[in-house]
Amino acid sequence: METHKGDYQNNEGGSASNLVNRQTNADDTVINVNGIKIGGEELVIIAGPCAVENREQLLETAKAVCSGGANILRGGAYKPRTSPYSFQGLGEEGLKYLSQARKETGLPIVTEVMDTRQMELVCKYADIIQIGSRSMHNFPLLKEAGKCGKPVLFKRGLMATIDEYLSAAEYILSGGNQEVILCERGIRTFENYTRNTLDLSAVPILKRQTHLPVIVDPSHATGHRWLVPVMAKAAIIVGADGIMVEVHNNPLEALSDGQQSLFPEDFGKLMKELEIIAEVTGRKVYRRNPSMA
Amino acid sequence: METHKGDYQNNEGGSASNLVNRQTNADDTVINVNGIKIGGEELVIIAGPCAVENREQLLETAKAVCSGGANILRGGAYKPRTSPYSFQGLGEEGLKYLSQARKETGLPIVTEVMDTRQMELVCKYADIIQIGSRSMHNFPLLKEAGKCGKPVLFKRGLMATIDEYLSAAEYILSGGNQEVILCERGIRTFENYTRNTLDLSAVPILKRQTHLPVIVDPSHATGHRWLVPVMAKAAIIVGADGIMVEVHNNPLEALSDGQQSLFPEDFGKLMKELEIIAEVTGRKVYRRNPSMA
Amino acid sequence: METHKGDYQNNEGGSASNLVNRQTNADDTVINVNGIKIGGEELVIIAGPCAVENREQLLETAKAVCSGGANILRGGAYKPRTSPYSFQGLGEEGLKYLSQARKETGLPIVTEVMDTRQMELVCKYADIIQIGSRSMHNFPLLKEAGKCGKPVLFKRGLMATIDEYLSAAEYILSGGNQEVILCERGIRTFENYTRNTLDLSAVPILKRQTHLPVIVDPSHATGHRWLVPVMAKAAIIVGADGIMVEVHNNPLEALSDGQQSLFPEDFGKLMKELEIIAEVTGRKVYRRNPSMA
């Protein structure tokens, strides 16, 4: 029951008058999350486990990424899993652990919402709500995100063109919420060495077409721990406003995405490299508290 | 925040013990909708407009497809549109028109649900609920469909492998609802003459792997009216249990999908051809009321 | 060093004045190979092993497909193999065995040419030369094929759009050779159950756009023996002028493509089914010698 020829390619929403477009709003949108500015001069680093598995795992990982230099903590309480028999996330219990982790580290938290009915609950806990790749075309959810009053980290669908992606983002903006952070996380191609193919050229294209901040998730894109740092650095070079990486206190025991999760020490090392890279581009990595460095 | 390597390719749900699998249930699942049996010997034809646009359009089209030989009426009241500024469907008003069309023609109705919060309302009107291509990975919606008590027409995502598709169907079955009708509707490829590429080999593969009925939607797959009949016939040859086609009383004025909608007279002609094709395969097209033929 | 934006998508060759186009030549091109007409009312069946492995294997398979009802024998003497360490074909020795098989069965032979320098030699033996999927963009080879004086079985590249395919065919026609048989053999997609995805909608599209005959190769497209017959039948329904299938006297011992090669008895059974399917479409399978049936 999709509509129009070329599938989603007949992008009626792609017109210059759309709210997402630079023509409509030439200035970069900068989103302030508890004092952290996303889309400004400083690069924002989001890190944390794929899923919140238990209190200890989350708190330990949160402290590790915090001391490593992360600005925002990620962690899923509701997990979109291929099989109904896989771990589906801890639900509200997971949200509570996230809340506790925020209290202990001071890091704002971003966590995924999958269902319109969860929106209110998730917004009660999260500083930023995430709409995942599989939900990019969940229009009712996008409409709710447009009214939720929280910044939205909105991931590109793994088979969505850039035009379709921006049209989907328009659903959120047209609902009244301009605080949308875009995220390139790999697209599906025939190549099977990597989990997906990181489309880094999408970053400068998005930055040219829209005023919204753009970050990159090299963890899901590559699916391999060893590829995450190098692709994260490239993401900064092509103009990303930040990166989101999976870090786990014990990747080898992770309930999901273990193979692509960094060890805490890898993360700390990556942060140092990103600072050097950022400098070349005339930016720097956000320092929540420079004295912590 | 998706989970597991190979994206959805790490199909933990693909194990032989899954409810969707033939190993679990060797007999074909046959779904009875107001006396029409889907997945049995007879082929089922679902036809109607992409969207319910207004009462007159729907009733006129419904009568046309009924007299042409359709068994079930389709029509969308909630429309997933690329742009938020496109026609989004009539909502409950559309459901009421569908209900009226059922009353006037006797045809059961299938209509899409996009939001968990709509499930109850849509189920009040629909004989079969549809979960569209863009919602294939909307797991909360699939879980609700598992408890809704209505048959579910479940379309393959345009980016989903067959394994991922069956794992997603498992969400519905594991929720307690075995009445799932699968639907191949084209996958995204690099070819751009057609809207998508109809993957007809998916039909025999699905029939081999699962006991669920499988139908084909050649309208969305091809995006071109002239290609619909020929691909519908091929779908029957490869073993589909029915087809779903878009028919509009006035395709040139349709609010969505006009280019791929059949004229009523095309539909009548197609039905006659399908009867001949069905016979070759040892089946026949379902006749709601043979005296109407 | 490829040229032009959109990769090969900027199809300057796609203009209406091209020799391949129906606008240029409305009548179907019918190619006469030793009395067998390809592209006419009767369907042509090409069968044989992937590779010529030795004299016995070829002759035995040739006799089997001949008595099963094949019209043309296929078999590769020069094999494009992924690895340089795989069996590369018998070369001229293989051509000689093909020639002998023709003598013993009366079947014309089609065999692949990969190198401009082989063209003369292959033409000495073959009734039809084949240009394989991997060579679709080998323009020097296409130019030679345009001058070779033999009909050309020209396979679609697994990564080629229909427009690019027709532009490549134009190289052969513009060289002076109008005897080109097109062949859909599957395209590369993300689906991995099948070797490639058979794009059956390409058949009616090609038949509409060009006057050239179009056949389908379900063996390479699917990669699975059990899928070959069902997809072959669908190919006829969508308007193919024939099919090409791999048959091996002993598929379990084949040096290449064993998994997708039919057993001789499968082939005989398929032929009977194709006759029934052909009739529905108002055509029939070519009978080299009806008395042999």
Next chain:
Amino acid sequence: METHKGDYQNNEGGSASNLVNRQTNADDTVINVNGIKIGGEELVIIAGPCAVENREQLLETAKAVCSGGANILRGGAYKPRTSPYSFQGLGEEGLKYLSQARKETGLPIVTEVMDTRQMELVCKYADIIQIGSRSMHNFPLLKEAGKCGKPVLFKRGLMATIDEYLSAAEYILSGGNQEVILCERGIRTFENYTRNTLDLSAVPILKRQTHLPVIVDPSHATGHRWLVPVMAKAAIIVGADGIMVEVHNNPLEALSDGQQSLFPEDFGKLMKELEIIAEVTGRKVYRRNPSMA
């Protein structure tokens, strides 16, 4: 007539004993072309027009890229064009102009060979022969390249997996020529903003799997002039040993690829940026003659 299931995915050539593999040869292969070392510590920059159009265009562009800091001059004398009616290159005349440009600038030249019969002629003029994306599976050509005695710039096919690409390279190495330079130049995906999708993660993967040098061509990958510099910089960050870019003395009048060709002044600016980027990675851009800078 391709061989084996999974198309080229059944990569028999992918075994650890292959000549391309790091396990076979742990040390980086460094190729010396007239004193310029490709694959060593210094980055190599290849620049020039898509096609050699005439003497003046080539010489002017050659001087521009030379003074801009290029190390090697590119330019096609034989052009693989989608349509037979497009400009096909100047042939040997083009090779002569390249030779003259080398004389005037001192830059070694790389130019494409498409036909086994051209190999000897092209080798007479070229310092490096190029095998283009469309020829990646032209195995006879690869075998000739294995014996040609010149370094080979070997581009990835636009729909080839990394495994298939390395297996194809093995054809050249197994023929006796280890001087192979790999080149990522974009793969075909559903995204249509860019000509292809530059697969930058392929670079670290190739560097890990093989000892051969790896460069990146951002011009063909993106198809847009404005995207070339930013993607070139990212290529260096991910570990490429150099880049190849199209530069034209007058892109707006180019006979091919004008939209993606840099103006000479863009190229000069890019070189300065690449020097800064190189430094961050602990490398530097090759300076043929530092006094020229």
